[in-house]
Amino acid sequence: MRSLERHRDVGAYALGVLDEAEAFRFEDHLMECPQCALQVTEFGPAARQLMLYRSSTPRLVHPLAKPGPRMLDQLLSQVATRNRAGRRRLLLALAASVVFAVSVPAVALLARDDGGPGSVSVAATDERSGVWAEVTTEDMAWGSLLELRVKDGAGPRACRLVVVGRDGSEETVTSWSVPRHDARPNTVPGGSAMHPEEIARYEVRSADGEHLVTLEPS
Template identity: 80%
Template sequence: MRSLERHRDVGAYALGVLDEADTFRFEDHLMECPRCAAQVTAFGPATRQLMLYRRSTPRLVHPLAEPGPGVLDRLLSEVAARDRAGRRRTLLALTASVVLAVSAPAIALMARDGGGSAAITATTDELSGVWAEVTTEDRAWGSHVRLRVKDGAGPRVCRLVVVGLDGSEETVTSWTVPRHDARPNTMLGGSAIRPEDIARYEVRTADGEHLVTLRPR
């Protein structure tokens, strides 16, 4: 996958329509590209609106249908071009235009995964000073996880680990903390462990050092 194609895959990644291999390659790119990380975060409101629409709308298209590349390109261009003052208005209009343009194929793709309520938990570790917030959404295949973390002790490589009630562990996502940068970073990932089976989330360094623990509410 060329660099330009990685940038253009932001919209597809945010909508959850990349295949497993492309998702893996894009997440590697995401750790090294602040521009794409910011755009993935900006897609959050639009993605939530699509999910709400999905839950209230019956599936009308074949489950393997996909949105055309032109739709994703327009979605990415709209988000990149909007200014701060018009952010909320543009995102809502963008959501409506996607629904009308693709007649719900992207929604149908996400509908295959099921969907459920999202749970949010956040805390700051007194020893490390690292703050983290995890949003977990129930899916048919497991848990969709969104992590926001503030860590001013970089540079270092970190990872989010999900620990199940049975003691099993699964790494959800990993990232590189910039040098002395305490601004929040946002990462997306997924786990085969269902939300009700998760005992806790742990942010650790690549060397295994514990930074912060979050427990589901």
């Protein structure tokens, strides 16, 4: 498949409508394309909201029906417009923030309140992988609103954040692409159908399943 067609697959991949073979080929493309990796990340909250809506409403169409190309293109356009405004607000917030680095010989953990009511952060550094991550969670009516900050200088590679429930269930809540040899912090939004009290831990993993760092709420 031509490169341009691979780029157009980002919406279908984020919404989970590619077949297994196409999804596998797109993940190979994702490793080499930061633009598509960013769009997959931006699609995450919208895709999860569609999934939650689907699970809470009766089916009005045939269960094998899939979104058409025009719908995917419209979603891509809407997500891009929304996130351009979101990135501007994020840059203003980052300019006003002060980051404190904590260094210890083994795994470092930190839990603290951060921001609005019900917002809690947990951070960890994995000594083996060298990956640092911080997850801020806010309880919502539909589950948890998440923000991940991660520093990983071992790129390029695609990664994902997995929420592990107290019942052992797992949910991939966001994904992103790590640039080559870039240890600057990345901020990635996400969301989970689990409420904070239902979450046992967060795990950052590479796309091929390598464990990079675990964060455990207090």
